[in-house]
Amino acid sequence: MSNWRCTGLRWPDGEPVLGWARGGGSGERRTSVLAYGKELGFRAEGERHCVGARGHVCPVRAVVPVRSAGARCPECARLDRAHSVAADTLADDPRTYRVYLAWFGPGMVKVGITGEARGAARLREQGAVVFSWLGRGPLMAARRTEELLRSALGVPDRIPYARKRAVRGELPGAAERAAEIEGLYRSAEALEGAGWPEALERLPFEAVDHAGVFGLGAAGAAARVVTGLMDGGVVAGRLVAAAGPDLHLETAGEGIVVLDTRLVTGWDLAGADARAGLSVPVVALGGGGVQDGLF
Template sequence: MWRVTGLLWTGGAPHLEWSGTTVRVSPLQLGADLSFTFGADRRCIGIWRSGRRLPCSTSTVLAAVSRSPQCPDCQAMERSNSIAADTRLDDPRSFSVYLAHHGSVVKVGISATERGDARLLEQGALSSTFISSGSLLGARRIESLLMTTLGLPDRVSTTRKRAARVHPVPAADRGEALAEAVRRAAELPWPEGQGRCDSAVRDHTAAYGLPVDGLHPDVALRSPAPGSTVTGQIACTIGSDVYLRTSAGLVLLDTHLLAGWALSRAEPGAELTVPLEPVDAPPPPEVEQDALF
């Protein structure tokens, strides 16, 4: 039985990852039809370790509403060997420090250099730039420096990211804000272990299919139910969210809610039957960081 394990960005494009007898992926192409029916239950997807997915030892059944696709034991094991949780500081790979624009805020973060833009696409950054590369510990030092000195956050809430997609800040303005952040970072004493790199700004909205004038979903998937069906046309895929044109309007599909489910191809002519909830209009964008510098 094949179960979804998440949405991946590879080669600059989104794919659903599936786990069964092995691991496979299927593309999520803009304009393509997406139609599937949920299976009988949702189960823990296990952990990713040493380049492969290890199944959950108990195949724990999960709640349909949880955004986490792992049971508590697998979450603990994941964090015990994690770059994000600082429990794998001996990783010998090169790491890059990036700045990401999320509409009303610029954040700082790190990513393995070999991954390129994948980390930025996974988190739904509208624009981004890399500022340095080198050792993992050096990347952490620079990240901490920019957080404490420039006041840049290392996290942006999902709610805030989604609100920024309704009326996206123009690409030129995003580029100016990132360039100003790079300029201010360049004035700081640079810790050892990281070398400065070309800070060219990348705009990611074309990869997502995000319209210049933005988009606002009418409804969102609330809680998948066994045997219910999703059917529509992919209008935009950004971060871990898929926006579908359906008979109920534009539907926001958080793929975190798909992970752990066995999905089957819906019957021809199937109707949309998943539980949905209205999406309120977002509040005006928050203005922080001295109006993004």
């Protein structure tokens, strides 16, 4: 795996897939489909460099902080943000969008939007344990609906990953999970006529549960989380679950540890013994230490 750089964890078809690039991100690319029970091991080498923006290599190959989830220098981060849907700079986007309600744990439900063509991939990338579509329509109508739920119902549009991780080991049953998100759906449904955009088509309630897809039912509770890599640092273990950008690894000596794969991007990686355990900094789950991003 030498000289390969991880480009992040994706969920294109309901299973976790790691992306890889060689040559600073502009050269050869490949993917690795991950399977629960599979042993993984890699070692970070050198320094962590900016991953660039919108598929382009960082022009100065800037060194970035090891604990940053973004892995971008300030200029590349600005360029990437400027072209994102979240930045509200794409008002004339002709594509159809969907509004969703996503549940991450008791009392943790958010509203968001995603491109209809992406299906539920965005929900898996955020680590949503349960979700339901709420409506579909043009971008601005989806945005107005999102804002309506925030203002009328107090539903946030982002939840920090640290909070999501903290509850994954003790989730309530599927029926209780579905009931909480259905309650919010019915409250949102009652808002029609009170600011609901006419251009947004309401979609029927259907709770989609990802606990099995993530492997959370079979995995034990994680106790610790990696806060960053370092030159020569090794991460190794057996994959027992995955959710959003996180891998849950059963490791030698530390039990089940969460690795946020956003911390891996930007590093040159080499293979390591999958049973070598960890030689990177970790903290107790919920102890912080990662500069989190949105959602």
